[in-house]
Amino acid sequence: MTDPRQIRAKSGTNHEGTSAHNRRVMIEALRVNGALSRADLARATRLTKQTASNIIEELERDGLVVPQETVRKGRGQPSTPYALVPSGAFAIGLQIDRYVTRAVAVDLVGTQLARAEADLPAGGPASGTEVLFDLIAGVRGELVRVAAESEKRLVGLGVAMPGPFGVEGADNDQWMMEAWQKFPLRETLAKRTGLNVGLQNDAAACATAERMVGAAHGLDNAVCLYLGYGIGAGLILNSELYSGANGNAGEIGMALLSAADPTRTALEHRASLASLYLHLGIDPAAPGIHDEIGRLAAKDDPRVLEWISHAARDLRWAVHLIETIFDPQTVIVCGGAPEALARQLLAAMEPLLPSIADRPGRSHPRLQLGMTDPWSVALGAAAERIGRAFDPRFSAIMK
Amino acid sequence: MTDPRQIRAKSGTNHEGTSAHNRRVMIEALRVNGALSRADLARATRLTKQTASNIIEELERDGLVVPQETVRKGRGQPSTPYALVPSGAFAIGLQIDRYVTRAVAVDLVGTQLARAEADLPAGGPASGTEVLFDLIAGVRGELVRVAAESEKRLVGLGVAMPGPFGVEGADNDQWMMEAWQKFPLRETLAKRTGLNVGLQNDAAACATAERMVGAAHGLDNAVCLYLGYGIGAGLILNSELYSGANGNAGEIGMALLSAADPTRTALEHRASLASLYLHLGIDPAAPGIHDEIGRLAAKDDPRVLEWISHAARDLRWAVHLIETIFDPQTVIVCGGAPEALARQLLAAMEPLLPSIADRPGRSHPRLQLGMTDPWSVALGAAAERIGRAFDPRFSAIMK
DNA sequence: CTCATTAAGTCAAATAACTTGACTTAAATC
DNA sequence: GATTTAAGTCAAGTTATTTGACTTAATGAG
Numbered sequence: 001m002t003d004p005r006q007i008r009a010k011s012g013t014n015h016e017g018t019s020a021h022n023r024r025v026m027i028e029a030l031r032v033n034g035a036l037s038r039a040d041l042a043r044a045t046r047l048t049k050q051t052a053s054n055i056i057e058e059l060e061r062d063g064l065v066v067p068q069e070t071v072r073k074g075r076g077q078p079s080t081p082y083a084l085v086p087s088g089a090f091a092i093g094l095q096i097d098r099y100v101t102r103a104v105a106v107d108l109v110g111t112q113l114a115r116a117e118a119d120l121p122a123g124g125p126a127s128g129t130e131v132l133f134d135l136i137a138g139v140r141g142e143l144v145r146v147a148a149e150s151e152k153r154l155v156g157l158g159v160a161m162p163g164p165f166g167v168e169g170a171d172n173d174q175w176m177m178e179a180w181q182k183f184p185l186r187e188t189l190a191k192r193t194g195l196n197v198g199l200q201n202d203a204a205a206c207a208t209a210e211r212m213v214g215a216a217h218g219l220d221n222a223v224c225l226y227l228g229y230g231i232g233a234g235l236i237l238n239s240e241l242y243s244g245a246n247g248n249a250g251e252i253g254m255a256l257l258s259a260a261d262p263t264r265t266a267l268e269h270r271a272s273l274a275s276l277y278l279h280l281g282i283d284p285a286a287p288g289i290h291d292e293i294g295r296l297a298a299k300d301d302p303r304v305l306e307w308i309s310h311a312a313r314d315l316r317w318a319v320h321l322i323e324t325i326f327d328p329q330t331v332i333v334c335g336g337a338p339e340a341l342a343r344q345l346l347a348a349m350e351p352l353l354p355s356i357a358d359r360p361g362r363s364h365p366r367l368q369l370g371m372t373d374p375w376s377v378a379l380g381a382a383a384e385r386i387g388r389a390f391d392p393r394f395s396a397i398m399k
Numbered sequence: 400m401t402d403p404r405q406i407r408a409k410s411g412t413n414h415e416g417t418s419a420h421n422r423r424v425m426i427e428a429l430r431v432n433g434a435l436s437r438a439d440l441a442r443a444t445r446l447t448k449q450t451a452s453n454i455i456e457e458l459e460r461d462g463l464v465v466p467q468e469t470v471r472k473g474r475g476q477p478s479t480p481y482a483l484v485p486s487g488a489f490a491i492g493l494q495i496d497r498y499v500t501r502a503v504a505v506d507l508v509g510t511q512l513a514r515a516e517a518d519l520p521a522g523g524p525a526s527g528t529e530v531l532f533d534l535i536a537g538v539r540g541e542l543v544r545v546a547a548e549s550e551k552r553l554v555g556l557g558v559a560m561p562g563p564f565g566v567e568g569a570d571n572d573q574w575m576m577e578a579w580q581k582f583p584l585r586e587t588l589a590k591r592t593g594l595n596v597g598l599q600n601d602a603a604a605c606a607t608a609e610r611m612v613g614a615a616h617g618l619d620n621a622v623c624l625y626l627g628y629g630i631g632a633g634l635i636l637n638s639e640l641y642s643g644a645n646g647n648a649g650e651i652g653m654a655l656l657s658a659a660d661p662t663r664t665a666l667e668h669r670a671s672l673a674s675l676y677l678h679l680g681i682d683p684a685a686p687g688i689h690d691e692i693g694r695l696a697a698k699d700d701p702r703v704l705e706w707i708s709h710a711a712r713d714l715r716w717a718v719h720l721i722e723t724i725f726d727p728q729t730v731i732v733c734g735g736a737p738e739a740l741a742r743q744l745l746a747a748m749e750p751l752l753p754s755i756a757d758r759p760g761r762s763h764p765r766l767q768l769g770m771t772d773p774w775s776v777a778l779g780a781a782a783e784r785i786g787r788a789f790d791p792r793f794s795a796i797m798k
Numbered sequence: 799c800t801c802a803t804t805a806a807g808t809c810a811a812a813t814a815a816c817t818t819g820a821c822t823t824a825a826a827t828c
Numbered sequence: 829g830a831t832t833t834a835a836g837t838c839a840a841g842t843t844a845t846t847t848g849a850c851t852t853a854a855t856g857a858g
Contacts (some may be wrong), residue, residue, distance in 0.1 A: 007435065008617060009428035009443035009703070010638075011789050014845050015414075015814045021796065022411040036406065039835055044408035046798045051411070051816055053836065076834025077824045085754040133720045150725045180702055210609035218407060221644040227805090233724070238793075239409075244726025245620040248755045255723045256752065258657030259666075259716035263754075267658075317658035325632070325724060327643025351656065353663075356647045357565045392409050394637075394793035397420065399445040413816050414843045421845090438806055450845055452807065475805025667850045 011398035016234045019055075021046060024392040026055055027064065031083045031109070034066050035280035039078035055084055056082055063153075064088040064108070088181065089151045092195070093382025094132065094141055095375075096120065096161040096180060098229050098334075099285045104378040105143040105150075108386060110213040111377060114142035124179030125188075140193075153194060155389040156196035158286055158381035160205035162230050198384055201246065202226060202377045203250050204241055204369075206334045207234020208387065209380030211241075215332045215370045223328045225252075225318060227335035227342070228377070229284070231272045233322060234334075240393060241384070249330040252318060265393045267318060273337060274320060279307045290374060294338030304341070312348035319349065319367055323357035328386075331357075334370035335377075342372045401590040410797035413711065418454075421446060425454055426463065429483045430508070431617045436466050436478035451454065455481055462552075463487040463507070485510055489549045491530065491538055491594070492781025494601065494774075495519065495560040495579060496735075497628050498684045500527075502534045503777040504542040504549075507785060512549075513541035513776060523578030524587075528783035532591055536707040539592075554788040555595035556588060559604035561629050564645040597783055601625060601776045602649050603640055605733045607634020607786065608772075608779030610640075614731045614769045622727045623769060624651075624717060626734035626741070627776070628683070630671045632721060633733075640783070640791060651717060666717060670710035672736060678706045689773060693737030703740070711747035718766055722756035730756075733769035734776075741771045 025045050030036060043050035059065045059082075066085050070078040095101060097120070105114040116138045121127045132395050136157065143150045162177050162311040190197040200208075203226035208218040210224050216236055224234035231253035235242040247379070253268030269275055276293065277284045280303055286292075296304045319331050333346055346369050352358075357366050373379075412491050435443070441451035454593045458464045458481075465484050469477040488507040494500060504513040506589070515537045520526045535556065542549045561576050588611050589596040599607075602625035610614040615635055621635035622744060628653035634641040642648050652667030668674055675692065676683045679702055685691075718730050732745055745768050751757075756765050772778075 007428065007432050007439060007443040009432070009440075010424045010493070012424050012444040012446040012845095013417050013796075015417070015816090016414050016845095017419050018414065018844095025409045025411050029406065032408070037835075040406060041408075044406040045411040047411040047413075048817055049836065050818085050838090070826065074834080075826045075832065076432075077822095077826095077836070079835060132752075160823065167758050197751055237636060238639070242636055242641075244759070245728045246726055246755075248726040249724065251723055251726070251755055254755060255720055256716065259658065259713045260657065261724070303798050314658045317655065321654055321720070325648065325820085327645055327647040327650070329644045356566050356645075356650055356653060359566055362767050397796060398413075411816095414845085415816095416843060417815095436806075447846055448807065449809090449847085454846085472852065473805080474803065474855045476851095478806060495822095590830095705818070 013397045013399060017397040017399065021392060021397045022051065023055055023059065024390060026052070026059070027084065027390045028392055030065065030082065035081035035083035037081050039079060040081075060087075080300060084108055084268060085148050086377060087153070089153050089155050089386060090143060090147065091155050091385035092136060092143070092157045093205070093378040093380065093383040093385075094136060094157060094159045095205070095308045095378040095381060096132070096159065097112050097377075098162070098177065101132060101135060102378045103139040104375055105139050106379060106382040106386070107147070108390070110209075110379070110386075112375065112382060113146050114139045115375065116142075124177075125183040125185070126316075128180070132189070135362070136189075136193060145284035146198050154195065156198060156385035157193055158198045158205070158383070158385040159185060159189065159198070160200055160202045160377050160381035161185075162228075163201035163232070164203070164251050164254070166246055167248070167358060175373065196385070198381075198388065200241075200243060200247065200381065200384060201250070202228055202230075203230060203232025203234040203335075204243055205234070205377045205380030207236055207380065208384045209376045210234070210370045211236055211283075211333055212336055212380075212383040212387070214334070214376075215330070215368055219329050220332050221362070222324070222332060223326050223333045225315070225322065225336050226331060227273065227326065227337045227345075229272060231268045231318075235326070237326070240344060250399055252322075255318075255321075257314065257317075269312045269316070275311070276304070276307050279303065290336070290338055294340050297338060297341035297344055300352045306342075308341075308345050308348050312345055315345070316349045316353055320353040320355050323355040323366065327356060333367065334369040334372070336374040337372055340373040342369055402731060410583060412798060416796040416798065420796045421450065422458065422763040422791060423795060425451070425458070425790055426483065426616045426789045429464065429481065434480035434482035436480050438478060439480075452550070461487075477785045483507055486546050486548065486552070488552050488554050488558060489542060489546065490554050490784035491542070491556045492604070492777040492784075493535060493556060493558045493781065494604070494780060495558065496601070497561070497576065500531060500534060501774060501777045503774055503781060504538050505778060505781040505785070506546070506578070507789070509608075509782060509785075512545050513538045513773065514774065515541070524582040524584070525537045525578075527579070531588070535588075535592060546570070551749070553594065555597060555784035556592055557597045557599070557782070557784040558584060558588065559599055559601045559776050559780035560584075561627075562600035562631065563650050564600070565566055565645055565654070566647070595784070597780075597787065599640075599642060599646065599783060600631060600649070601627055601629075601782065602631025602633040603642055604633070604736075604776045604779030604783065606635055606731075606779065607640060607783045608775045609633070609731055609733055611779075611786065613733070613775075613784040614729070614767055618641055618726070618728050618763070620727045621729050621731060622721045622725050623733050624714070624721065626670075626672065626732060626736045626744075628671060628673050628735075630667045630717075631730055634725070635727075636725070651721075654717075654720075655673040656713065656716075666713055670713045670717075674710070675706050678702065689735070689737055693739050696727040696737060696740035696743055702717075704743075707740075707744050707747050713742055714744070715748045719752040719754050722754040722765065724739060726755060729763035730766050731769040732766065733771070735773040736771055738771040741768055
């Protein structure tokens with residue numbers, strides 16, 4: 001007998017896999033299109049009326065959908081649309097950034113029900129894990145107060161932090177995240193919270209958030225250019241987040257700016273918020289820094305404008321590269337930058353460089369602004385858990 | 400009733416979808432692992448012995464697998480491994496390059512059974528389509544002679560040509576391919592040949608070839624850096640070829656080399672075979688040019704070495720970018736360059752730039768040489784049709 | 799040399815989930 | 829008021845996997 005561990009194969013599926021897929025397809029249809037009748041769902045998913053009806057019945061029993069008012073639209077029996085029940089599921093998202101950590105509780109449709117934020121102590125996991133535990137416990141407690149049933153319907157805890165993962169002497173030593181990146185965070189949190197824990201980088205989380213409630217809602221191919229302390233790209237390819245062989249896909253901040261450049265300057269060193277702080281001589285750990293930057297941008301501070309003009313040039317090129325390599329439906333700028341800054345930066349990036357994206361009859365803009373909300377990363381981390389539990393995915397059909 | 404055309408949803412699945420998936424999973428397992436017994440297949444796919452057995456029986460009836468000699472390996476009844484039958488399916492691949500067109504017929508395991516090549520007349524589709532028809536008909540006829548059953552088992556015709564598709568005033572006007580890119584090639588060929596026709600760009604086809612019989616065999620995440628007349632990247636992400644929203648993903652040749660560069664030089668203009676021909680002052684349409692370049696490279700022609708040193712620098716950066724953005728298991732250099740040239744170029748690219756791929760415990764090299772065969776694009780075009788018909792894919796389970 | 803053990807593979811019945819086609823309900827239109 | 833149209837249900841039918849017992853054929857221990 002050949003050693004079974006050496007045989008590489010995808011897993012097969014069975015009736016349960018079929019059923020799981022169909023449930024997920026219907027839930028996603030409701031998420032993307034809003035409330036739909038059983039007949040609409042049957043048509044959209046190409047299942048029979050009967051099957052759609054059975055699944056809706058089951059979803060209603062499970063508390064995931066509710067019937068709405070019947071609607072008359074022309075001849076025939078009026079239809080009864082079903083809508084997702086926001087409180088059908090919950091997830092907690094945790095963002096670990098350089099100087100702060102944020103936790104948020106969201107429901108099935110992405111509404112934020114609880115939030116908490118704390119300073120992240122400088123000593124790495126050794127001193128920081130208790131802060132995380134407390135933050136999570138606080139949000140979890142608040143969630144139970146707001147939604148009594150939530151504990152039963154909590155699908156997991158999503159964690160997002162700057163990458164890259166598993167790389168020796170990473171380029172980002174200076175931000176002191178390496179200790180966190182090497183720490184067995186997932187295992188530790190799973191053990192402590194008893195929850196299903198997922199881990200991804202901040203750009204990926206942001207993309208997930210955009211997909212659930214933002215500019216990428218319903219899109220199959222979109223790239224989110226994440227502008228935070230660092231820079232990254234969240235990749236939604238073929239309707240799924242792509243994270244690479246080691247979870248490090250999209251670490252575009254580490255991309256060197258040119259083939260010829262002997263100084264080996266990475267994009268991140270030129271166009272991230274970190275580079276702005278540096279440019280302005282501001283301590284990145286300073287409290288209220290987000291608002292402060294927003295104010296400076298809003299009043300056209302010359303040094304901010306100076307940074308914008310430089311950063312815009314590099315980001316314009318990053319967008320060109322993303323378009324050339326991914327051929328996405330759209331590129332979305334997102335992340336924790338203050339909105340005033342993000343808007344100015346976006347404006348400064350126009351006109352975009354020519355690329356294959358410059359085609360007639362586009363249905364989405366080449367570049368658009370997504371969420372500019374410091375909470376979007378934590379939101380996305382939570383959304384990933386929701387999506388994993390409910391969205392149609394290839395791996396979900398397998399045994 | 401909501402307009403069904405406006406409802407966006409994935410399709411559901413049913414027993415047929417389940418069964419199709421399981422068949423595909425088992426075929427892929429045999430392709431990746433070689434011959435396997437029913438029991439092995441059951442374990443690897445996590446299906447029951449009975450199901451695996453039923454499917455193997457069906458595949459044998461369909462002529463896709465055959466039992467091998469039984470093998471005794473320890474206690475218990477000896478097992479009977481089943482192997483894919485090469486003649487279980489066939490496909491024809493067609494490459495349309497700038498100055499030549501090539502057709503190849505392959506079987507289920509990627510063996511080339513017939514080949515033909517012709518000059519591509521300069522006038523675009525107007526004068527070129529007949530050449531294609533003749534070429535295809537010739538290969539098809541040859542295939543029937545070699546494998547009498549092939550017509551019944553011909554799964555389709557794959558076409559590969561340089562991209563990008565659907566772009567106005569594309570950067571590659573100079574190569575005169577624009578007329579081909581705008582021509583309804585798929586429809587025309589489908590009508591004329593009666594076959595199921597697929598179309599992709601040359602880099603994607605090359606990646607598909609590497610996956611079927613080359614360096615990417617069995618890999619889930621690999622990027623093929625295609626070095627042909629132009630340059631492109633073939634992207635295998637999550638076990639599937641990624642082609643973007645408009646089939647133009649991976650057009651890395653059109654990437655500008657730097658954020659700052661005011662001359663807007665694209666990678667393709669520096670590191671493609673076209674750039675080499677230009678550098679050497681050779682007419683790219685000259686017959687025997689492939690061998691000529693190979694000879695020059697083999698005897699260390701100084702002008703070739705000069706080009707190599709420049710191209711290597713730009714390609715080193717391209718690899719860095721690919722690693723940073725995709726986090727693949729490996730990067731494979733492939734395409735129609737003569738092997739001597741490709742080897743020298745690969746050697747000149749070392750040492751690679753630091754990147755997240757520079758991690759301990761890698762199981763695949765960061766960069767490796769794939770096929771250097773002018774026929775690999777046509778082979779890949781055919782392989783894509785085989786893969787579409789037999790490999791497990793998410794879309795294959797849907798109704 | 800025989801028997802216990804182990805593993806491959808088959809048989810037949812059970813089960814799960816989608817499909818089919820007829821039927822019911824309710825609204826709009828002529 | 830009859831007809832048409834569409835939503836939705838009912839009950840039987842179909843497909844494909846699962847289950848558990850059974851058969852076959854080899855190894856190894858006593």
